[in-house]
Amino acid sequence: MTMQAKPVPVLDTDSRPFWEGCRQGVLRIQRCKTCARYVFYPRSICPHCMSDDLVFVEAKGLGTVYTYTVVHRGFGPFQDEVPFTIALVDLDEGVRMMTRIVDAGEGIGIGDRVEVVFSERDDGLVLPYFRPILKAKR
Amino acid sequence: MRRDRIAAIVGIAESDIGVTPDKTVLQLQAQAAVRALTDAGLHTRDVQALFCAGAWTTWTNLMLAEYLGIQPIYTDSTNIGGSSFEAHVGHAVAGIQAGLFEVALIVYGSTQRSQRLRGKVPGEVSLTEQYEAPFGLPVPVGAYAMAAMRHMYEYGTRPEQLAEVAVAARQWAMQNPRAFARDPLSVEDVLASRMICEPLHLYDCCLVTDGGGAIVVTSERVARQCRHKPIWVLGHAETHTHHTLLSMPDVTSTGAAVTGPRAMAMAGIRHDDVDVAEIYDSFTITVIVTLEALGFCQQGEGGAFVSGGRIAPGGSFPMNTNGGGLSYCHPGMYGIFLLIEAALQLRGDAGMRQVPNAQIALVHGTGVQLSSSATVVLGRD
Numbered sequence: 372m373t374m375q376a377k378p379v380p381v382l383d384t385d386s387r388p389f390w391e392g393c394r395q396g397v398l399r400i401q402r403c404k405t406c407a408r409y410v411f412y413p414r415s416i417c418p419h420c421m422s423d424d425l426v427f428v429e430a431k432g433l434g435t436v437y438t439y440t441v442v443h444r445g446f447g448p449f450q451d452e453v454p455f456t457i458a459l460v461d462l463d464e465g466v467r468m469m470t471r472i473v474d475a476g477e478g479i480g481i482g483d484r485v486e487v488v489f490s491e492r493d494d495g496l497v498l499p500y501f502r503p504i505l506k507a508k509r
Numbered sequence: 510m511r512r513d514r515i516a517a518i519v520g521i522a523e524s525d526i527g528v529t530p531d532k533t534v535l536q537l538q539a540q541a542a543v544r545a546l547t548d549a550g551l552h553t554r555d556v557q558a559l560f561c562a563g564a565w566t567t568w569t570n571l572m573l574a575e576y577l578g579i580q581p582i583y584t585d586s587t588n589i590g591g592s593s594f595e596a597h598v599g600h601a602v603a604g605i606q607a608g609l610f611e612v613a614l615i616v617y618g619s620t621q622r623s624q625r626l627r628g629k630v631p632g633e634v635s636l637t638e639q640y641e642a643p644f645g646l647p648v649p650v651g652a653y654a655m656a657a658m659r660h661m662y663e664y665g666t667r668p669e670q671l672a673e674v675a676v677a678a679r680q681w682a683m684q685n686p687r688a689f690a691r692d693p694l695s696v697e698d699v700l701a702s703r704m705i706c707e708p709l710h711l712y713d714c715c716l717v718t719d720g721g722g723a724i725v726v727t728s729e730r731v732a733r734q735c736r737h738k739p740i741w742v743l744g745h746a747e748t749h750t751h752h753t754l755l756s757m758p759d760v761t762s763t764g765a766a767v768t769g770p771r772a773m774a775m776a777g778i779r780h781d782d783v784d785v786a787e788i789y790d791s792f793t794i795t796v797i798v799t800l801e802a803l804g805f806c807q808q809g810e811g812g813a814f815v816s817g818g819r820i821a822p823g824g825s826f827p828m829n830t831n832g833g834g835l836s837y838c839h840p841g842m843y844g845i846f847l848l849i850e851a852a853l854q855l856r857g858d859a860g861m862r863q864v865p866n867a868q869i870a871l872v873h874g875t876g877v878q879l880s881s882s883a884t885v886v887l888g889r890d
Contacts (some may be wrong), residue, residue: 376632380639389640412640412753438662438760441707442647442652447630449645456647459655467755481662485528498643503515 375448377494385413388427393497398430400466406409411466417419431470434460434501437467439479459500474502490508511845515738516605517732518598520725521547521849526838529719530623534565534724535576537721538618546614547725550736553676557610558601560592562593562842563617569624573616582608582863589749590787590876593617594724594844595883599745601726607786611728615848618721619840624843627717647706648788649791650714652878654706657794661708663761663809666797670812674701674793675835676714677821682832684822684862687843689716690836715843722845728807740852743869744776744886754878764804764882765873766804772884773871780805784867785854786826787847789875790833796820796856799873803884804840827864844874848885 382390389412392399401410405422409430410469418422439458444450456479472479473490485501502508522544524537532540538561546552559581570586584839585600587593594615601613631890646652646657660666676696682688694712702711746768751757753786773779786805790796797811805826806814814820820828829835831850834843851870853859872885 377645378631378639378642380633380643381633381635383635384590386639411755412637430540438655438659440646440651440658440709441702442645443646443650443706444647446628446647447649449630451640452645455645457644458762465557468757469644469646469753471644481659494645 377448377492377496379494379496387503389413393489393499396489398499399427400430400462400464402428409464409466409470422428430462430464434462434485436472436479436481436483436485437461438481439472453472458501468499470501471498472502473500479503480507486488489509510856513607513730514739514741516726516728517741518553518724518784518848518852519727519732519735519737520545520549520740521852522723523687523846523849524618524721526687526840527620527718532620532672532719533823534618534620535573536561537719537724538573538578539614541721541723542614542616542708543619545725548736549683549725549727551612552579552727553579556611557581558585559875560585560597560601560613560615561617562586562588562597581622583831589881591791592747592874592876592881592883593842594848595745595872595874595885596747597731598742598848598885599621599747599883600782602742602745603730610616611731614723615845616723617842617845619842620708620805620843621841622717622719627714627786630736636755641755649878650709651706652754653792653794655710655754656798656879657708657773657887659757660761660794660798660852663810666698668813669696670816671708671797672696672711673816674790674796674820676701676720677815677818677824678829679758680821681830681862682836685832685837688832688837689718690832702767709792709794715791715839718835718838718840720838720840724848732763737856738889740855741883742885743778743855743888744772746771746775746883747881747883751880752877755782757776757879760879761798762877763802763879765799765875765884768884769873770885776886776888777871778886782869783871784827785830785851785870786828787830787851787870787872788828789847790835791839791843791871795875795879798879799875804875822862824864830862830864831861842876845848847872847874851887855887870883
């Protein structure tokens with residue numbers, strides 16, 4: 372059985388700086404120059420204030436796990452990778468991303484501090500994953 | 510303080526459901542549409558407004574209307590996921606109130622089980638989908654799993670409480686001869702079933718079936734001439750809050766917090782007035798967060814609310830009385846079946862599972878990744 376391809380992002384003029392940043396090891400989010408809020412995912416207008424004056428900035432790459440799941444039944448091309456952990460991470464800048472948690476030998480929990488680590492998927496796509504750096508007090 | 514009788518559900522029907530390998534998605538919808546119109550005492554030539562939502566083609570209304578032999582003067586293919594049909598009811602009432610038409614047909618069908626359409630992963634992802642799909646989260650189950658995980662963290666909700674939702678649904682299904690899954694199910698069975706996405710087990714997830722359904726909504730004038738007593742649309746409201754999961758502000762609170770109060774205020778009812786509730790149950794967690802957002806219990810208390818048999822047959826809060834998406838059927842977008850069952854209950858035609866003297870029903874649809882919400886309040890004279 373041939374392996375089905377994994378979803379590949381179709382780059383556009385919103386997303387290109389983000390994905391090119393991943394290849395360079397830089398996590399890029401946007402900041403609105405009008406209302407000063409951070410924005411993710413990248414877009415052409417600020418969802419907070421309607422301004423079109425958005426600039427890409429480098430995020431610190433630090434965040435906190437908002438929620439997660441350990442996937443035991445993956446779909447299609449991901450079925451052989453189970454179990455793996457998908458999380459929503461709140462970056463310190465105040466935006467939320469979906470990601471994978473890696474290098475979590477002792478598991479992961481909500482509230483754990485994590486840092487970005489760029490990881491090359493088997494098909495060459497570089498994705499921003501996160502790994503734990505500090506367990507939350509529980 | 511009831512709202513004026515503007516429009517009513519006068520016809521309801523399911524197509525063949527379960528596994529229908531010999532039926533096309535158009536055949537299922539035609540079957541449901543004809544049955545619903547016949548139930549109302551109406552004909553395809555009476556249909557002025559057509560509402561449909563589906564993923565089986567791009568131009569759903571064009572293809573379906575042509576197949577049925579209808580040339581509608583009002584058409585609406587609003588697709589916000591499983592709650593689309595609750596939204597359609599609201600739109601139909603608005604159109605009737607505006608005097609644009611008097612007879613609306615709302616249709617759904619899917620052959621997702623026989624065509625093995627679930628669990629597909631796209632090879633390319635564009636626009637805003639490119640920030641989630643590459644990581645491999647199985648959708649929608651993974652999104653609901655993350656909501657459940659956060660709910661457990663914030664409120665101490667336990668897997669046993671999630672399981673209670675599935676067990677109650679199964680107990681209702683055992684009283685419904687048409688339900689797909691009717692074997693006895695215990696909390697222990699749910700917890701022992703295969704883990705899909707932590708903390709959701711197999712039996713925390715809805716069925717994957719084929720099936721279709723249709724309802725007919727008409728003006729008061731037409732409703733008075735139909736075969737069954739009218740089931741009035743007393744209130745309705747809709748919203749959507751996000752598409753990508755990363756954009757959902759609080760994964761434990763849905764748009765039901767907006768649509769519930771709006772629909773209930775329009776209907777002039779309080780929570781205590783609801784005799785039967787049909788609440789979208791794509792996953793067990795969906796019910797818990799929806800009941801909280803609708804205000805049937807406090808935020809965080811949904812796990813306790815669904816426990817102890819409250820939502821099971823004989824309990825004080827009859828809910829998902831046909832067995833729900835968890836045990837009755839779930840052909841991808843389940844919202845049409847919530848409306849059918851609510852109307853059946855209000856007609857008093859629900860057989861073994863009839864809620865005695867049900868006069869007010871609350872229907873709530875939830876679509877995609879807790880993204881869309883639509884509430885409908887129904888009542889009988």
